[in-house]
Amino acid sequence: MSFPRDAGRVVIVGAGLAGFSAAQTLRSLGHEAPVTLVDAEPAAYDRPPLSKRLFANDFSLEDLAFSSPEKLSQAGIDTRFGQAVEAIDAASVTVTLENGEVVEGDTLLLAIGGRARSLTVPGADLPGVRTLRTFDDAAAIRAHVRSGTRVAVIGAGLIGAELASALHLHGADVTLIDPAETPLQPVIGSLLASHLHAMHSLRGIRVVTGLTERIETDGEAMTVVVDDGSVIPAELVVVGVGLVPNIELAAAAGLETDGGILVDEHYRTSVPSVFAAGDVARLRDSRGVLHRREEHWEAAQLSGQHAAHAMLGVDLPVRGASWFWSDRHGIHLEASGRLHGDGEFVVRPGVHPAVFLVDEGLLVGVAAIDDNNTVRAARRIIDQRIPVVASDLADPSFALRSMLRAERAKTRNA
Template sequence: MRTVIIGAGQAGRRTAELLRGLDAEREILLLGEEAEPPYDRPPLSKEILLGEEHPRGLMQRDIHAYETQRIALLLGERVEGIDVGTARVAKADGERIAFDSLVIATGARARGLPIAGANDPRVLTLRSMADARALSARLRPGLRLAVGGAGLIGLEVAAAAIQLGCAVTVLEMGDRAMARCVPETISSRIETWHRAAGVVLKFGCRLTAIEPRREALRLYTSGGEIEADLLLVAIGAVPNDELAREAGIAVEDGILTDASGRTSHPQVFAAGEVARIRRPSGRHVRFETWQVAQHQPVAVAHALCGTERPYAELPWHWTDQFGHNVQILGAHSSGLDWLLRAEGERLSCLGLDADGRVQGAVLIDNGREATPLRRIIAAGKPLGRQRLLDPSVPLRQLC
């Protein structure tokens, strides 16, 4: 019995290791396109940029750790196609590998900017270790860095770059920071950290063209022209679902799966960020988080062994900027009423629906409340505002 996993990122590694834990016998092949052994991505936009070579958060094991687990890790291997009819994957070098079951864990790639001049070598994106090292090598005091996008990655890079002495300008089409995942009151706090450190934030600012000049990039925006030595484009990610689509597997901005990671083909599964997962509500949702790459493979590994452990976790992600930790629980929706609960410097922002049930939360430097809030959200009980906001009532008493 052989399981082939395409993609040796966090989700691929987790699937391989969890599968080995459940099944000592089967042959496991983990194919990665990069030369690097699997790693977690969160440090790429933080510690790696600040010059740490091997932050512990990378979770990057030595290749011998895979030998010990009898996981055949093949790096620098690009898969060109999947033939579900003959149950084989085709590598770029022409070799074909047969599988009994296949896991697609190809993740996502940085979205490019579809404007003139974006192919200049001074226009970068950040997704891989190689990207992070290339960016890190160019950040130096005085460098004029423009960041396109005030989302989580763009702001983490801005925070690191300003700490390294760069002159940083963030250009954002929308009207506030991290608008996709936090309410306004949290955006304004995050913006305050950036401005206090000297980052220039320009909202309502659309980048329309890049004119590469010899000495600098000239950026044309809806809010005027600026010069930059380097432009980092951080405007989201696109799932690497082409292999699945070409193989005839159902795809819709991500590979459609059930809660156990099964795709439309019975031998093929999808793990991590490339999957668009069926939720208890019946909707399919794709997540771009460490959490999904870490925990959804539990469902996949079990399903590969014929047992059910459906993935139905409450969405959770975090960002670390300027020494602050921001955690985001549940869905962010403008339909919620957001209340602030402050305990000194620790902050909980609670999103209540019309019935008074907590549906989402954002925590600043207050991670100890994540587990109580997860339970409060899961319980789905209406809670009085008074009690929720009373700092003398610990949240753990309300769950």
């Protein structure tokens, strides 16, 4: 099959969701040349279950894997798992693995994600202080926790909150520490953020608002000292304070980086034969504006798919509003678009409130709990730029889908 661009041999570094999706897409589009997927980890696997299902009976690497080595091989995807890439040469499109092997390609995709950010306070490097990014991290946390184990979770963002909930459900004695009164406010707006944060204490998790100053140990248990005066004893401390993008390989190879590997709308880096996707990629749009990196599952999947298309010279339309979900305390949160910055917040009351951000008559963001229909419809309204009326959005009996139907009818009759 011929494509507008001959991607030739494709080497993909990083077999997380972005890299795996790119490999799969290349094959489903009919790209026939060799595709090699390289990862330092022993398998290509999914990360969201690490903070949600780590205490499930069937929690295993096989269970989380996107595909088995046999299926990858049947799809003609060559793998080098358990091998970190130590260097890349962007000009010759070669990567050097830690065992010395050099893998040659014609097109390279960097889908190397990031690593968990560590704390820089005294005691942050104690052996009982952990982070959560990989299967091994989750397995180590699981192995340390019994009913009644005292666990301090530092950071109440998406991963910290989910982990605190899973630990609590497993019977651990959990303290959740964050300097913000309402963590996640920039992502889902203050009302929903405080609603969700309040759930922790309602379920029996101790919530401490303050900055961690230091972690001490007497050789057995640890103590987390917080600047509000709290002193929290813990057998295990888990730090969930964000992600550091893995840009070093790209920077050393001369690719442009700035808090991420810089890419254009088609995931091309500053070197034409090298693409980047997923958590590590940062969009610099055609006006030169740098966007925030997206650190969400769907963004990783779509960017991998888009990058695969772009490698073959098949450009897809620019993606619509971002979307993510989070599960904790038995509820399911979904959000799409922007819920910070300019605009008017509109709240739709209910068992759990839904929030919308309306800017100049257009919907720009939505978040709701246990209501994926609302988020799905709102997302389409955002993407189609359908004008909205705040009082409609605030009315629990108003079906957003009716706006989409009306818009379709208008287009048909136009």
